[in-house]
Amino acid sequence: MTATHHGHIRLAGASLGRHRHICAFFHNSKEGFEILGPFILDGLRCEHKAVHLVSADKREDHITRLRCEGIDTDASQLTGQLEIRTTVDAYLKDGLFDQDRMVEEFSAMASGNASGAFPLSRIVCDMDWAADTPEHLQDLIEFESRVNELWEQHDDIVVCVYDLARFDGGTVVNIMRTHPLVLIGGILRENPFYIPPTQFLAELSERRSEKGGQSAAAE
Template identity: 50%
Template sequence: MKKIAAPIPFAGSQIDQPRHVCAFFNSPDEEYRVLLPFIKDGFQCGHKAIHIVDRDKRQDHLQRLTAAGIDTAVAEQSGQLEIRTDTDVYLPEGRFDADRMISAFEQLVSDDGTGGFPLRRICCRMDWAVESGSHVDDVIEFESRVNEVWLRHEDAVICTYDLGKFGADAIIDILRTHPMVVIGGILHKNAFFVPPDEFLREFRERRSRRSGSPGVA
């Protein structure tokens, strides 16, 4: 049976159940201003930090963590900090596979305190979806489907999106796939969230009409 962990403070509120959050930002500085207190609190709580970053921004990310007072060398050596690149995680061999990603996240999350870390705090930068080709529709489907994983686990995942890189229609659908949302630097329960079964049925019908191909059940 899934245990119920205490809410996690984040962006002026608390992350409750399920802990799948989309966060919209206008700049990296705004993003780190919101994320760093959450990241630092995780280290103080003994949680594992898993950060998926742009392949070209790993050093910048480490420098920002260090400037915030986090000893990244010690944290990486102990296993408390794990930094992965977006292309390695999401696009091995240059291809996005939602089924593979669902399995990967299922393996990534914790439910029994293995490895000495009671919870994982996962931060995923999602700009790769528009920068590495047209993966946006596939990612939106994945973001809806992966809610089934977070319903079974206590770990918190923050998916960050640059508002300047995604179109308005994509942003609306991304919003509808996350139970909680950060807008203007503040965390809110998401009144626009649509459960996966309902969202995926509607979204796949729209994709099918655009492509002129039969819908997928």
């Protein structure tokens, strides 16, 4: 991460420090936007770039909520300060979730690499697509761990928004283990369940080896 943190950036009443990869758990979109709306508006006022990955069926509702916050969505999109992409286009190109491609995608979004005059990006990702395609969940969890190595090199804030009603307890626990910060119950805090990528990915590899051995033994 670069030396500057670009001032005091706040989310849910808390100041962000070195770690800026956040899993945010809400019960519905309305609850989520009550907390994320002011954060998004503040970023635009600070001349930060806003990148929003939203499901196609939520796009119009998302734009309406932004406008209710006083954001001129048309003007912001014309200047390139606001970029709204669908989650399927971002995460599931050709219907596939490719971890390596996604690392490249997010690297291109990072403020140090993205074109334009914005000092950093505030990236908000709607993760409902993962609930709709459970076959990609294990790869997603591995990716969420891997991508921490990228975000440690940048000042950008990345908020991964998960609907608690759509993911089971085991998945929620694994998601928490891959994010250094967690926002739940409207409170942002350091995540005591977080495991650094090197350790987490080693554990995943060991589990897969054990399963592979058990499968071979059963044949």
